Amino acid sequence: MPKSYNEICQSAKYKLTGHGDRRIDALMECFEHMDPSMEADIYGTGGIINDFEKDIACFLGKENAVFFPSGTMAQQIALRIWCDAKGLKNVAYHPLCHLEIHEKDGMKILHHLEPTLLGTKDRLFNMEDLKSVNKPIACLLVELPQREIGGQLPPWEELISISEFCKNGGIKLHLDGARLFEILPYYNKSAADICSLFDSVYISFYKGLGGIAGAMLAGRTEFIESAKVWKRRHGGDLISLYPYIVSAKHSMNKRIGNMGKYWQHALTAAERLNKIEGVSTVPEVPVCNMFHAYFDTTKENLESIFADIIEKYNLAIVRNIREIDNSICKSELSFGDSFELIPQEILDKAFEQLESEFIKLVEK
Amino acid sequence: MPKSYNEICQSAKYKLTGHGDRRIDALMECFEHMDPSMEADIYGTGGIINDFEKDIACFLGKENAVFFPSGTMAQQIALRIWCDAKGLKNVAYHPLCHLEIHEKDGMKILHHLEPTLLGTKDRLFNMEDLKSVNKPIACLLVELPQREIGGQLPPWEELISISEFCKNGGIKLHLDGARLFEILPYYNKSAADICSLFDSVYISFYKGLGGIAGAMLAGRTEFIESAKVWKRRHGGDLISLYPYIVSAKHSMNKRIGNMGKYWQHALTAAERLNKIEGVSTVPEVPVCNMFHAYFDTTKENLESIFADIIEKYNLAIVRNIREIDNSICKSELSFGDSFELIPQEILDKAFEQLESEFIKLVEK
Numbered sequence: 001m002p003k004s005y006n007e008i009c010q011s012a013k014y015k016l017t018g019h020g021d022r023r024i025d026a027l028m029e030c031f032e033h034m035d036p037s038m039e040a041d042i043y044g045t046g047g048i049i050n051d052f053e054k055d056i057a058c059f060l061g062k063e064n065a066v067f068f069p070s071g072t073m074a075q076q077i078a079l080r081i082w083c084d085a086k087g088l089k090n091v092a093y094h095p096l097c098h099l100e101i102h103e104k105d106g107m108k109i110l111h112h113l114e115p116t117l118l119g120t121k122d123r124l125f126n127m128e129d130l131k132s133v134n135k136p137i138a139c140l141l142v143e144l145p146q147r148e149i150g151g152q153l154p155p156w157e158e159l160i161s162i163s164e165f166c167k168n169g170g171i172k173l174h175l176d177g178a179r180l181f182e183i184l185p186y187y188n189k190s191a192a193d194i195c196s197l198f199d200s201v202y203i204s205f206y207k208g209l210g211g212i213a214g215a216m217l218a219g220r221t222e223f224i225e226s227a228k229v230w231k232r233r234h235g236g237d238l239i240s241l242y243p244y245i246v247s248a249k250h251s252m253n254k255r256i257g258n259m260g261k262y263w264q265h266a267l268t269a270a271e272r273l274n275k276i277e278g279v280s281t282v283p284e285v286p287v288c289n290m291f292h293a294y295f296d297t298t299k300e301n302l303e304s305i306f307a308d309i310i311e312k313y314n315l316a317i318v319r320n321i322r323e324i325d326n327s328i329c330k331s332e333l334s335f336g337d338s339f340e341l342i343p344q345e346i347l348d349k350a351f352e353q354l355e356s357e358f359i360k361l362v363e364k
Numbered sequence: 365m366p367k368s369y370n371e372i373c374q375s376a377k378y379k380l381t382g383h384g385d386r387r388i389d390a391l392m393e394c395f396e397h398m399d400p401s402m403e404a405d406i407y408g409t410g411g412i413i414n415d416f417e418k419d420i421a422c423f424l425g426k427e428n429a430v431f432f433p434s435g436t437m438a439q440q441i442a443l444r445i446w447c448d449a450k451g452l453k454n455v456a457y458h459p460l461c462h463l464e465i466h467e468k469d470g471m472k473i474l475h476h477l478e479p480t481l482l483g484t485k486d487r488l489f490n491m492e493d494l495k496s497v498n499k500p501i502a503c504l505l506v507e508l509p510q511r512e513i514g515g516q517l518p519p520w521e522e523l524i525s526i527s528e529f530c531k532n533g534g535i536k537l538h539l540d541g542a543r544l545f546e547i548l549p550y551y552n553k554s555a556a557d558i559c560s561l562f563d564s565v566y567i568s569f570y571k572g573l574g575g576i577a578g579a580m581l582a583g584r585t586e587f588i589e590s591a592k593v594w595k596r597r598h599g600g601d602l603i604s605l606y607p608y609i610v611s612a613k614h615s616m617n618k619r620i621g622n623m624g625k626y627w628q629h630a631l632t633a634a635e636r637l638n639k640i641e642g643v644s645t646v647p648e649v650p651v652c653n654m655f656h657a658y659f660d661t662t663k664e665n666l667e668s669i670f671a672d673i674i675e676k677y678n679l680a681i682v683r684n685i686r687e688i689d690n691s692i693c694k695s696e697l698s699f700g701d702s703f704e705l706i707p708q709e710i711l712d713k714a715f716e717q718l719e720s721e722f723i724k725l726v727e728k
Contacts, residue, residue: 072596072598104593106596233474238577
């Protein structure tokens with residue numbers, strides 16, 4: 001059987017994006033410097049989980065935090081708690097919110113919450129969109145950065161306005177901070193500064209941080225105590241979560257200081273892509289380590305172009321190419337440890353080849 | 365601060381029950397012989413998860429299986445699927461079913477299912493109880509062994525009758541097999557023999573098998589495909605579950621052949637306890653590696669007696685003592701690797717001291 005395009009990418013020595021392959025030695029590495037006699041956590045108790053929860057709560061400037069196996073679970077629960085507190089079913093979020101498109105409607109089917117979609121799919125929502133909501137909502141979810149439109153961010157002042165609007169309107173404000181660490185360099189704020197605008201915050205340990213899995217939900221103690229009850233109801237209160245906790249701590253120590261560098265990689269790559277006719281990025285100038293790239297050609301053409309580059313230079317530029325219509329393709333690029341392993345000459349030549357292939361396409 | 369009784373137990377060199385302390389090196393051990401370059405699972409796909417699911421499905425004689433982070437999640441989902449298929453809300457189970465007493469009512473609050481409790485809390489339910497249910501039920505959950513009454517089992521013939529009753533009545537039969545491996549020696553049947561009586565089966569990897577966490581749900585392919593959708597809704601479709609999978613495989617290889625031995629330990633310990641006046645076990649003759657022990661004295665007295673034994677012989681006989689009323693205490697004992705590490709002389713002397721302490725209590 002011939003290799004699929006993603007398998008060809010997988011086999012490339014160099015990758016433009018990511019932290020390298022997801023291999024099981026990632027876990028083994030995390031445990032290398034651990035004390036083997038350390039006691040496992042048991043159903044949410046024990047130093048290994050509770051100390052980490054305290055550390056993260058402190059880092060986010062929140063009273064308390066609880067570790068979750070997944071963000072899907074953490075966020076549904078956060079919204080449910082805020083809705084129950086207000087006696088309402090309505091939450092508001094972006095039309096491409098994770099809960100709306102990636103969770104098989106868990107929020108609706110398990111929790112019977114009803115979303116109000118703010119703005120349109122192709123842009124950030126703004127204060128106008130928020131003000132035009134014509135029914136009472138218990139909670140607003142803001143995702144920073146807005147992943148599905150390339151990782152865009154509102155201006156800091158707009159965030160403050162949103163936060164004040166919610167405070168004045170008795171609306172709880174929840175942060176989908178799956179990529180919170182990744183945006184700190186752009187806002188040039190601490191995590192606690194950003195989180196101070198929100199009533200509850202979810203963060204992930206496996207996006208920019210590159211951990212194995214796991215999430216944290218932070219907020220006031222009363223909120224976190226409720227979240228622990230819901231965590232058990234969801235089946236997330238595992239007897240032991242330490243494999244993910246050890247990995248989360250390790251990955252955070254390893255990569256928390258790299259976010260500015262990853263952003264710089266994204267800026268460099270986006271600039272090179274935007275120079276090519278028939279290629280563009282959203283946003284044009286990335287505000288964190290990610291963006292979406294658009295290519296004016298078919299998936300078949302594009303995969304063939306990138307496969308040739310892999311064959312020649314051993315560099316995979318984009319993976320997971322999605323055809324939007326017959327002549328435009330899209331791919332998400334998130335930058336991490338892999339970028340700086342690419343020799344400059346290979347990077348230059350690969351992009352030169354990409355450019356010359358697109359010149360040929362335009363000429364056709 | 366003086367040590368709590370459980371901390372004193374923890375510090376004992378020898379333990380009557382369990383597989384030893386839950387320490388993080390349990391995970392490290394599992395990875396020792398793994399190929400470090402093995403690819404991680406990604407959202408339920410990849411050899412590391414899918415091969416294990418296939419192996420377990422085969423072992424249980426089922427068409428398909430899906431790995432879950434927890435049994436709480438797996439079982440709520442199983443019952444939900446069967447209820448949706450029948451268009452009913454009612455499930456039947458034992459009054460001390462895990463879903464009834466340990467899951468903060470997740471099944472009721474997340475899935476709006478309504479339980480019919482069969483029989484009474486102090487015994488197994490039987491065919492009479494089942495026949496007396498006077499409303500339509502979608503699904504019957506049978507827990508083998510029934511943990512909260514000491515791990516009791518119905519006769520094999522009764523299981524067959526229950527299975528036939530359900531088949532004839534269009535009721536789906538689900539097995540809570542959290543301790544399925546532990547009961548194979550008693551029934552002297554294969555896992556597949558037992559599972560053939562059930563439409564769906566949940567098994568756990570951290571009870572008798574001693575893994576870190578994780579569960580498997582098995583059944584027909586259509587059922588498993590639905591379960592995967594619900595797994596995502598619940599937030600259980602983690603990007604990678606391999607830490608638990610590697611541990612589950614390792615623990616299964618290590619302990620699957622030990623269940624007869626663990627049962628024998630339980631038989632030995634129960635026999636010794638039942639010889640003491642004021643001490644009894646339920647069941648009197650264990651049918652697997654577990655039983656409950658009852659002690660006719662206060663918790664304070666009992667902890668003091670066992671703490672003295674630990675001080676003298678370095679052996680913890682029971683942990684987690686629960687006072688039922690002012691003069692009766694209860695503890696659950698589950699046997700594993702620890703039992704055979706106890707030198708015979710220490711075991712004898714510790715039980716002799718326990719007996720002499722109870723003689724003193726009776727004389728008072």
